Amino acid sequence: MNKILITGATGFVGSALAANLLAEDTRVVALSRTDPGGQRTRAAVEKAASGFGLTLSPMQWSRLSIVEVDFRALDQTLQPHVFEGVTAVWNVAAEMTYSLKKVIDSVDQNVVASSMLYKLASQHASSCQRFYHVSTAYTVGFGNNDAREEINFTPKLINSYQLSKWMAELALIHSQKERGLPLAIFRPSVVIGHEQTGWSSGASFGMFLMAAAVLYGKQAGSAQLRLHLDADTRPNLVCIDTVIRRAMALMKAESPARQPTEIFNCIGDECVTMADVVEQLQTMIGVQVTLGPPVTETDAQLNAVFERNKQFANGRWVFNSERLQQTLGEEYGPVTMTQDIIGRSVLHYVAHKVAEAKAEERSNAAA
Ligand SMILES: NC(=O)c1ccc[n+]([C@@H]2O[C@H](COP(=O)([O-])OP(=O)(O)OC[C@H]3O[C@@H](n4cnc5c(N)ncnc54)[C@H](OP(=O)(O)O)[C@@H]3O)[C@@H](O)[C@H]2O)c1
Structure with missing residues (x-):
């Protein structure tokens, strides 16, 4: 059985991913901060499940484990045994502030903690197929309207969030070359509520x-x-259920065609x-x-x-998602906004x- 390690499960995207993974009987390990009893994470996942119209059975809930960590000291607070049996990591958590006054907090979480998690996964998660890092399509920056599934090495970045997310992409790609654990950078554009229920x-x-x-x-x-x-x-808007559907389809699309380092834009189609x-x-x-x-x-x-x-x-911007479309084939499922x-x-x-x-x-x- 697959076992997915997730960060950010108290948030919008992470809670939705956790709920949908549990609904398909996957085991989920959520790394959360300041959540000693796991109630915050459980409450967020429950709300997301309900927003997706899902009812999780007690058996499905029993497959969720919550591990409290300090993201500023992952090497000391995340024990190697947590990675046992983990088949993929989804690093969803991010410091979302735009404030340049908080640039150090942004870099600490979005660059340093993400890189540390990748390093620990590459050391201890021997069954892990790939490390998925959720970034943003806006790491393309300003001044280049052609937003392709690649790194823009000369972006104009205007806030701490965009800057630290761009830096994290570079740091992770560099780490991948050194450590080998396959990496996928998954970049949603602007995520809105569920297509049918409107949930966010x-x-x-x-x-x-x-x-x-x-x-x-x-x-x-x-x-x-x-x-x-x-x-x-x-504005490029993409529904939360589209994001989650494509994220989950990517994990099932592991094939010889997949690359050690990949970048996917997960965007609204029209x-x-x-x-x-x-x-x-x-x-x-x-x-x-x-x-x-x-x-x-x-x-x-x-x-x-x-x-x-x-x-x-x-x-x-003109966002391009050719690589995601090719990788997912019919599972891509374009959605007209x-x-x-x-x-x-x-x-x-x-x-x-x-x-x-x-x-x-x-x-x-x-x-
Ligand atoms: N929402 C969008 O439109 C959108 C678009 C493109 C990309 N994304 C990406 O999707 C991911 C999730 O975004 P979201 O919309 O779900 O955000 P969210 O609802 O604000 O959730 C953020 C998550 O990250 C955790 N987090 C925030 N600051 C942290 C810090 N300093 N240290 C450790 N954990 C921290 C939060 O935990 P706490 O509950 O403990 O604060 C929460 O679990 C992010 O990587 C973001 O860049 C989102």
């Missing part, structure tokens, strides 16, 4: 940061909001325009949104919420935020 974890990242900005404007009482974005860009995305934001959040420079003080504030993603949202899919995703995010705010109100009232 509620984290305000990527498109959801735009939704957070619009929610902020609505809560400030404005009837009309302006987002300073280009109407005709085509994309709607920014104007279409904004139309869904306004419909689902219930406030009028137009595109253009801020007019009111509230506009300025909500654009500030969204500022760190603006350059990405206005970017005009539609306004309905985006609408469900926004609706789920908004419901999540409303529930979160109500829970906070209740706990404040009780305090």
Whole structure:
């Protein structure tokens, strides 16, 4: 039976991957920080399973083990026996901050901890077929619109996240040459909710940061909001279930054609325009949104919420996923992005935020 070691199982992508692996009877070892009893990880995986419409049986749950580690000292806190029987590693965890003030935290987790995990896996996981590292399609950087499944050695990088994810790709490729454990760098673009249920974890990242900005404007009482974005860009959005389906299919596609080091872009296949995305934001959040420079003080504030993603949202990359398509063949399964899919995703995010705010109100009232 396969046994997959995962990091990041308390997060959006990692919890979804863990839930889907358990649902197909795979054993999962989740490495988590600050989760001594494993409750945080279990709760996240349970929510993801429910978001995918999956019910895990007690037997399937029994195949999940959670190991608490300190990612800053993996060599001291991750015991070699944890790697016994591990058939693949999925390194999903990442420090997601964009802040350049936190660049050391980003490098510590995204570069150093990832490289240490690769090193430990190559030393102790004797049954491991491949180390999968989740990166981002935006390591291509700015200034090169042709986002291919290769390293861009001259990228323009603008924040700690993008910088550290790019550095991690280089470090891991270098380690692979030295240590030999096959490596796949798996790069999603902007991950949105489940195609059918709209489920996401509620984290305000990527498109959801735009939704957070619009929610902020609505809560400030404005009837009309302006987002300073280009109407005709085509943001590359990919549903969480597409990402997970392709990730799982990759593990089944181990064949002589696979390479020691591979880079795959996991992207949306046909994309709607920014104007279409904004139309869904306004419909689902219930406030009028137009595109253009801020007019009111509230506009300025909500654009500030969204500022760190603006350059990405206005970017005009052409993402290529030829290698992933070739490797997966029919399993690739292109998905055309539609306004309905985006609408469900926004609706789920908004419901999540409303529930979160109500829970906070209740706990404040009780305090
Ligand atoms: N979401 C997207 O749109 C998107 C797009 C492209 C690529 N990706 C990639 O997908 C992966 C997962 O992203 P996500 O959306 O699932 O993010 P997420 O929901 O924020 O989850 C991040 C995960 O990483 C862990 N983590 C964060 N900072 C850490 C640190 N300093 N040390 C150790 N663990 C840390 C978190 O653990 P705690 O619960 O302990 O904080 C959590 O398990 C990342 O590698 C990201 O680069 C995501």
